[in-house]
Amino acid sequence: MSSNSTRESIRQQAQSAIFLNALMRPQSLTIVGLAVICWIFSVGFLGATSAIWLGFGAVAELVFVLATISDPQQNAEAVGRMFAQRYDVNEIRNQHARQRVQQAIEYQENIKALTQTHGGAMRLQIETTADEVNHWLEQLFKLARRIDVYESSDIINRDRVRVPNELQTLRLRLDKEQDERVKVELREAIRNKELQLSHLRDLETNVKRADVQLDNTLAALGTIYTQIQLLDAKSIDGRSTNRLRQEIVDEVMSLKDTLEALEEVQATGMYAVS
Template sequence: MSTSRMDDLQKRARRAILSHALFRLESGLTIALTLLLAWFLPRPFAWWRGWYWLALGGIAWVLIVITSITDEASAQAALMQMLSEAPRPPRLRSPHYREKVEQALEYRQKIEQALLGMRAGILRDYLLQTMVDLSEWLRMIYALAERLDVYEHDEILQRDKAAVEEAISALQRQLRTAPDAATRAQIESLLAARREQQESLTKLQGLMAQAQFRLEETLSALGTAYSQFLMIGAQKAESTAHQELAQRMQAQVQELEDILTSMQQVYDASHSPRSAEKREEE
């Protein structure tokens, strides 16, 4: 992980802990109680001054903030809140892909629980840094499952798959009976566009099959990462193990990003012959 990303994560963790300390329930109740007492009971004793409530409330609030920042349990609660800001799973129509996304989310939750169960120290800081890569990995898994789900329910795509072969056959028949060279040239142009579309659809179908296998593989890799995370947390691995784990996570992210890019490019190409299809209808 680069130094800039490490610094960013540390800043996020500090902000999360400070925000938790400032806005936790006890802080809000202290402020509210102070204001109520200062307004409704300004002088409970003859020697009492109204601003005493504000001073005592301010001191109590500062003590709550300080103890929250230094308290291990409060710090863990703040980190849990920060980690929960991960990408949310997409809404999927396919039960199969919903199951895969839930499996990935379960691994993430287990890793978070293991991380927050560790004592503060350098090792936990190292593993906290890997959460950035884990979040990106989960985001790619969500994106891949969502893309597969969308493509499988794309009515236009399904229609094109069924229509392209019929359109090619019809154009071939028209080509054989074309009355002149100009008509043949136009039909040949349309036929080339349809064949290109057919090739793109076939390629997309192959990429979708690869993506489905890739989704299974990356979930297995996520399970392996969870086991390695536990080993590192138990200090049963070498000191460089967290770096190797981060590198493997980054490699998974890159591979998923590559296949998503390829799928989008081929999907766009499969829809590109629209103008040719329009000319065909005319």
Template sequence: MSKAREALEERVQNAIWQESIMRWESAVVLALTAMLTTFSAAGVPIVEFVPFWGWLLGGALAEAGLVYSSVRDPEFGRLVVSKMLKNEFKPERLRDKKLQRQINEALDYRSRIEKGIRERSDSVLKDELTQTASQIDDWLENIYDLARRIDRYQQEREILHRDRVRAESRMKQLQADFDRAKNPAIKDQIQATLNSIERQLQTLQTLEATIQRARLQLENSLTHLGTIYSQTMLVDAKDIDRGSARRLRHEIAEEVTELNDLLLSMDEVYTAESAG
């Protein structure tokens, strides 16, 4: 078992165990067990032929059965993973509502894949799907980072638009000043300023184009994630082989790499824009 898979399994299982113990039904069972055990031990007749330790044992068995059924329930596991992912990626931090919906959609795909994994009984198939899920977690991290950068641009869009309009207007003024100027030193200074403004405009245009590319990439990633989800859920034990499993993971690896490259490009553009 790979370290990535071990980490994923441990993270999911810990979350499921914690939620199964802390669900409201468990609280009710524990509260009733404590109350009935206390009353019986104090001599208050609840059911005369049941000793206090009987309530204690019965409550422990009931709690164990509840926890076991929760851990084995694929739908409960899906809900727990969904909650875990939302706590980790926090879609509500994004101000743009469309981006929130897109991230929630991506997290829902991931939690449903977890449900599909837990429903599988074939160990080979389960192992392949778990490794795929581990890669999807890396993919989700990049998708969320991409959404955060788009959201940041959305918040700064008015300022960036103002800078572009101001730069374009100033460039026209300086070009007119350059044409009228007679002093070579002044002409050189105006030209240097024009060059600086031109670089600023080029950076702003590059940033706008990069954000447009990012929006399209985010939409494409969600569509591809939906396709991957369909593939992993429709695959049957008899269809699994090393070749098809590798192809599936290769597709995801390509998506992760492509998003990484785009994120690096966005960081470079933002750095250049800030420096300008």
């Protein structure tokens, strides 16, 4: 999936979360409830039938929902809840990865909080940057989960110890074997075992890359947060904000590259995992 399509998917999910948040707020439920009660109990109004309450309720509900979904603070809270539900840091078993994701979430929350301290174009710029950070956090969470997949595989953990020993044993047998037919079989077994070991090493290398990427990403996110704090009204239309967003895009793409490399190795070969 491309960066643009992924971002559009997140935007659509956020819009759904914002709309549902508006519908489920106590004020919204009260409007609907009162309208239905007045209709059920046939409460008249200025000589009109009780059905008019359904019309009043529909109009009032529409006005309330439109007002709510245009409220930046309500939108931020709805999107925040969506991310909290979709990306539960407690699901990450690797302690190092879990800590890094938790720290990244804290940066994300602080960046969202900065939107409440500004207005106008400045606020819009920070909100746009916060949207990019949400995408960044999604990739970070996926990367942490991929590390979990690797570390929790009993087969992989077993073979990391067993395969090198088995390969060494096969090579020793080949050196001592005299029968040519047996040597042919041993050479084939060695080739298969070498391929298996190669897959294991590819996995291990990519997991190490992912672990380092978590640290790099957290450091970059901290830098981005500091830069956002330093933004002022003079810089919102200049190169500073454009450079800031480009840095975020670059970091997201770097995360995606690492994640895709790890997924490719984990999805193919003899150690395919979902």
